[in-house]
Amino acid sequence: MASIVYISENRVRELLNWEETYKSIKCALESVSKERAFQDKRSAIKLGNTYNFLFSMCGGLSDKTYGGLGCKLFTYFPENFRKNEPALKANIFLLDEETGSLKAVIAAAHITDWRTAAASAVATKYLHSENNNVLAILGAGSQGKAHAMAFKYLFNFNKINIWNRTTERAKNVVDELNQNNDNTSANKVFVAYDSIKECVKDADVIVTATSGNETLLKLEWLKKGVHINAVRVNPVYRELEDDIYKSSDVYIDYWEGAKYELEGIKDLGVEFKGQIGDVIARVIAPPSSDRISVFQSLGMPVEDCAVARLVYDLHIASNV
Numbered sequence: 001m002a003s004i005v006y007i008s009e010n011r012v013r014e015l016l017n018w019e020e021t022y023k024s025i026k027c028a029l030e031s032v033s034k035e036r037a038f039q040d041k042r043s044a045i046k047l048g049n050t051y052n053f054l055f056s057m058c059g060g061l062s063d064k065t066y067g068g069l070g071c072k073l074f075t076y077f078p079e080n081f082r083k084n085e086p087a088l089k090a091n092i093f094l095l096d097e098e099t100g101s102l103k104a105v106i107a108a109a110h111i112t113d114w115r116t117a118a119a120s121a122v123a124t125k126y127l128h129s130e131n132n133n134v135l136a137i138l139g140a141g142s143q144g145k146a147h148a149m150a151f152k153y154l155f156n157f158n159k160i161n162i163w164n165r166t167t168e169r170a171k172n173v174v175d176e177l178n179q180n181n182d183n184t185s186a187n188k189v190f191v192a193y194d195s196i197k198e199c200v201k202d203a204d205v206i207v208t209a210t211s212g213n214e215t216l217l218k219l220e221w222l223k224k225g226v227h228i229n230a231v232r233v234n235p236v237y238r239e240l241e242d243d244i245y246k247s248s249d250v251y252i253d254y255w256e257g258a259k260y261e262l263e264g265i266k267d268l269g270v271e272f273k274g275q276i277g278d279v280i281a282r283v284i285a286p287p288s289s290d291r292i293s294v295f296q297s298l299g300m301p302v303e304d305c306a307v308a309r310l311v312y313d314l315h316i317a318s319n320v
């Protein structure tokens with residue numbers, strides 16, 4: 001029996017790049033439209049009388065390059081900051097598609113950040129026209145930062161505005177990103193804001209990636225035809241005010257998850273237009289350019305399978 005490979009967070013960071021992550025996630029998103037994705041909603045177990053949760057996301061993706069079979073197990077312990085530990089801890093168990101044997105255990109916090117940002121990037125490419133001058137990001141946590149990096153790399157935004165509840169954190173992230181980008185330029189691409197309204201008012205594309213229970217974004221602040229990637233996942237709390245959903249064309253990643261986790265949005269009387277994969281596969285049309293579009297992201301098991309396969313192949317290929 002072949003030995004089981006362990007791939008650490010640091011090794012994942014060395015291996016992943018945005019081009020391949022984007023391609024693997026585009027493949028995973030499209031697979032739901034081509035009956036090449038086998039997955040169900042994620043399971044969530046509340047751990048007793050705490051706010052701690054254990055989640056699992058299992059599935060299989062059939063594809064020559066990015067196909068994989070596996071399961072991501074992750075915990076969300078919100079009080080971990082008291083121990084100086086991240087709230088989210090994740091590992092993917094990658095299985096052999098022929099036999100079901102365990103091939104690898106891959107640390108998956110970085111994978112989760114990158115594949116979620118790549119999914120927003122794919123949704124933006126397929127739902128939004130090429131008018132991408134200003135990007136606004138609400139939230140400078142792990143997801144906010146990964147989105148800032150992905151969108152800088154994959155698009156041509158002239159300005160990337162970042163708002164965070166704690167302004168100091170937005171400033172720190174902006175300084176770090178400007179330094180990595182080009183520390184000689186007088187016109188810094190990344191700019192920190194302490195007002196949400198100011199941050200989003202000129203934005204062509206918006207990402208919301210916070211974990212609070214507050215409604216952050218108002219319809220009256222938005223430009224006509226803006227595209228929004230709504231990343232926060234919670235069945236009750238939403239970052240966008242209800243009027244935004246009611247006035248927009250709303251797309252999702254997969255029906256199996258949406259049926260359970262997005263009931264609150266459906267209860268507003270919002271009919272989802274369909275899956276991003278259906279737009280990629282040209283089964284449904286993208287929105288017209290004067291409409292507000294929303295990608296309501298949940299995160300799919302097959303996204304994790306696709307990136308786990310990518311990381312595994314890169315690891316094996318460079319581990320000679």
Ligand SMILES: NC(=O)C1=CN([C@@H]2O[C@H](COP(=O)(O)OP(=O)(O)OC[C@H]3O[C@@H](n4cnc5c(N)ncnc54)[C@H](OP(=O)(O)O)[C@@H]3O)[C@@H](O)[C@H]2O)C=CC1
Binds near residue numbers: 088141211
């Ligand atoms: N769609 C998907 O596939 C995925 C979605 N997610 C979702 O992304 C979101 C962000 O996750 P992640 O970046 O990892 O989390 P982090 O813990 O790294 O960051 C949390 C962010 O939320 C902000 N925040 C917390 N409370 C509030 C509040 N009341 N009002 C405004 N902002 C607040 C924090 O601001 P501050 O710095 O001030 O504390 C910080 O910017 C979560 O909701 C998570 O569920 C995560 C993974 C995948």
Ligand SMILES: O=C([O-])C1=[NH+]CCC1
Binds near residue numbers: 112233298299300
């Ligand atoms: O898809 C995912 O991994 C997650 N979605 C919400 C929290 C984590």
